[in-house]
Amino acid sequence: MNHRPGRPRAIPQGLIPKVFSLYQQRFGYRAIARELREDGVSVHWSTIRKLIKTERDGATIEREASNEF
Numbered sequence: 001m002n003h004r005p006g007r008p009r010a011i012p013q014g015l016i017p018k019v020f021s022l023y024q025q026r027f028g029y030r031a032i033a034r035e036l037r038e039d040g041v042s043v044h045w046s047t048i049r050k051l052i053k054t055e056r057d058g059a060t061i062e063r064e065a066s067n068e069f
Helices: 013-024 029-038 045-066
Strands: none
Touching (some): 013 045
């Protein structure tokens, strides 16, 4: 067997761009959760909030690091 340790991601990797696209279109966390439910993925809105905050903070850190030089 070839699998990664730990719990699998709640949101499949292929749907993450859709989450960010909906967020940029001003959809709220709960509305994004409803849209994902239509795609067959049942996820709590707080998971979406955590994903967006993590990615947004990571992008900010990367931008600041690249501006140092």
